[in-house]
Amino acid sequence: MKVPYMSYEAENQSSNRFYTWSLLALFTLTYTFSFVDRQVINLLVEPIKNDMDLSDVQISYLQGLIFVIPYVLLSIPIGRLVDVFSRIYVIIGGILVWSFATIAAGLSGNYTQLALARGFVGAGEAALTPAVWSMFPDIFNKNQLALAMSIFSMAPYLGAGIALIAGAQVIEISQSSPPLEIPVFGILQPWQVTLIICGAPGIIFALIYACIKEPKRTASATETDDAMPLSEALSFMKKNWKVYLAFLGGSPFMIILLYSIQAWSPTLLIRIHEWDISDAGRIYGLVALVTGSLGVLSSPLVARIMKHFNLKGYPLLMLMMSTTLTAMFLFIAGQQSDGMNCLIFLALASFFVTIPLPQLAVTLQTISPNKMRGMVAGIFVVTGNVMGMGLGPTFVAFFTENIFQDPMSVGLSMGLLGLFSAPIALIIYINGYKDLIAITAKES
Numbered sequence: 051m052k053v054p055y056m057s058y059e060a061e062n063q064s065s066n067r068f069y070t071w072s073l074l075a076l077f078t079l080t081y082t083f084s085f086v087d088r089q090v091i092n093l094l095v096e097p098i099k100n101d102m103d104l105s106d107v108q109i110s111y112l113q114g115l116i117f118v119i120p121y122v123l124l125s126i127p128i129g130r131l132v133d134v135f136s137r138i139y140v141i142i143g144g145i146l147v148w149s150f151a152t153i154a155a156g157l158s159g160n161y162t163q164l165a166l167a168r169g170f171v172g173a174g175e176a177a178l179t180p181a182v183w184s185m186f187p188d189i190f191n192k193n194q195l196a197l198a199m200s201i202f203s204m205a206p207y208l209g210a211g212i213a214l215i216a217g218a219q220v221i222e223i224s225q226s227s228p229p230l231e232i233p234v235f236g237i238l239q240p241w242q243v244t245l246i247i248c249g250a251p252g253i254i255f256a257l258i259y260a261c262i263k264e265p266k267r268t269a270s271a272t273e274t275d276d277a278m279p280l281s282e283a284l285s286f287m288k289k290n291w292k293v294y295l296a297f298l299g300g301s302p303f304m305i306i307l308l309y310s311i312q313a314w315s316p317t318l319l320i321r322i323h324e325w326d327i328s329d330a331g332r333i334y335g336l337v338a339l340v341t342g343s344l345g346v347l348s349s350p351l352v353a354r355i356m357k358h359f360n361l362k363g364y365p366l367l368m369l370m371m372s373t374t375l376t377a378m379f380l381f382i383a384g385q386q387s388d389g390m391n392c393l394i395f396l397a398l399a400s401f402f403v404t405i406p407l408p409q410l411a412v413t414l415q416t417i418s419p420n421k422m423r424g425m426v427a428g429i430f431v432v433t434g435n436v437m438g439m440g441l442g443p444t445f446v447a448f449f450t451e452n453i454f455q456d457p458m459s460v461g462l463s464m465g466l467l468g469l470f471s472a473p474i475a476l477i478i479y480i481n482g483y484k485d486l487i488a489i490t491a492k493e494s
Contacts (some may be wrong), residue, residue: 070189073262074198077182078205080145080255084175085209087152087409088117090217090248091168093331095317097241102161106447106457113313116165118440121172122432129180129428137181142259144177149252156245157235188265201249203408204343210312211339218331220244283422290417293489296366296482297414298429301406302437303475306378306445308403310467312338313443315396317460323389337397343422345404354410363487365413366479368406373475376403384461392461416490442467 093099095109119218132140151170155171158164182202190198224230224240238246313337319330349368356364376399383395411430418426449463450456 052087070194073185073189074201076258076262078202080141081178081182081202082204082209082212083255084145084217085206085215087148087171087248087252089213089312090244091155091487092313093214093217093221093316093327093335094241094244095314095491096320096327097239098164101239101241102164104161104452106460107444108161108441109472110313110447112165112168113443114309114439114441115170115444116168118435119172120169121176122435122440123303124173124176125180125431126428128177132180132184136264137185138216138262138264140177140181140346142256144174145183145252145256145259146174147177148172148174149249149256151356152249152252153246156238156242156249157232158242159235176352186267188267200346200408201435204346207342207404208339208348210342211335211337214316214331214335214338216335217244217248218328218335220247221331222328246402280425283419286419286422287426290485290489292482292485293417294426294482296369296486298426298433300475300482301369301410301477302433303471303478304376304403304406306442307373307376307399307436307468309438309442310398310446311380311396311403314446314460314464315400317393318384318396318464318472319389322458322461323392325389334393334396337393338400340405341397341401343399346408349405349408352405360426363483363490365406365409366483366486368376368409370476370479372402372406373472373479375399376484377472380468381465383464384463386461413486417486445470 066317074168091113095113098104098112099106099109128140128144147172151167151174155164158167186198186202206213222239224243229237230243255381265354315334316327316330319325319334320327325333347439352368355365356367361367379399379402383392383399386392386395411427414426414430445467446463449466450460454462
């Protein structure tokens with residue numbers, strides 16, 4: 051059955067324009083603060099490690115794997131729930147879960163409690179993206195949709211930066227204030243206060259969403275109620291396996307560098323270059339915010355330049371360029387004896403690692419038949435998060451503890467990860483390059 055394209059009715063569009071873009075602002079702000087709760091732990095590595103007597107590997111599990119497992123496992127079930135239940139209620143539920151879990155992490159007295167809380171942070175955050183993506187076509191028309199998605203997609207990089215900047219400020223205030231004592235939980239350390247304060251705004255966000263009316267569900271004129279059969283979708287992917295492997299199997303080896311940079315750069319500056327935790331958070335947080343956002347915004351420009359020079363298969367060329375430069379700058383950063391020089395090369399790595407990500411998502415959607423795009427996107431979420439956030443931070447910790455056997459070698463470990471992952475990614479990219487050219491030639 052075919053139905054009208056997803057959008058508000060024409061007569062309502064102008065009167066609801068302010069409301070529409072206000073919703074986008076709210077969605078983006080919510081997504082940003084979800085990343086604050088997700089990423090602030092990267093600034094707190096040293097105090098948590100010292101208070102709980104943890105290893106780098108145990109810390110890396112908190113940064114990645116413990117968060118990612120429930121996040122990935124719940125993404126598909128929550129996606130299905132979004133299709134049949136109120137998306138606003140799903141968002142409210144997710145916000146409350148990850149916010150109270152972040153507060154619970156701040157009240158944790160041991161590693162087990164902290165790990166359990168981090169797992170619930172991942173479970174709660176699994177609700178936001180599917181619900182928001184589902185509402186976008188109901189809110190924005192065809193011409194607005196790409197811009198809206200681009201703005202929303204900047205939130206992770208804004209959130210990563212804000213987490214460090216705000217976290218640094220909270221830690222500084224906590225350190226200079228009298229100890230905070232809560233009945234039952236006792237005296238809280240500055241890192242615990244930081245987590246509690248970062249989790250608290252979620253309650254306000256949940257109350258705001260409770261006042262929002264669910265957008266009316268509509269559907270695309272080009273869609274039918276039936277999705278592509280799984281066997282047919284798998285057959286298409288098998289026929290074009292080199293291209294899908296390049297994007298779904300190769301790009302995670304670059305994404306692993308992205309999450310490693312975010313996870314361990316503050317610790318590198320604090321542990322090796324003896325920066326104060328507040329200075330590291332503020333300065334690197336600003337760098338992460340600016341370079342990540344600029345990288346994403348530069349993606350369309352780089353793509354247009356490559357198309358102007360008729361560089362065929364340019365999405366994979368972008369991945370090749372960015373992966374190589376990111377690994378190179380990350381390796382150089384780990385060799386620096388001066389903190390500011392290290393920061394410069396971390397900034398370059400943070401910039402280049404984000405450039406191909408928007409084009410990667412666009413290409414996966416354009417090379418896939420309409421009725422299997424959701425499945426392809428889901429696979430990318432799984433591979434990107436499991437490899438990137440799940441394993442990236444842990445690989446760095448593993449190299450530090452088991453190869454170099456020296457906590458002061460964290461910079462070398464980050465560089466080694468780049469030297470390990472980049473060649474694998476390049477081999478997979480090159481393997482799919484000719485097939486991508488063939489597919490895009492057919493479409494044009």
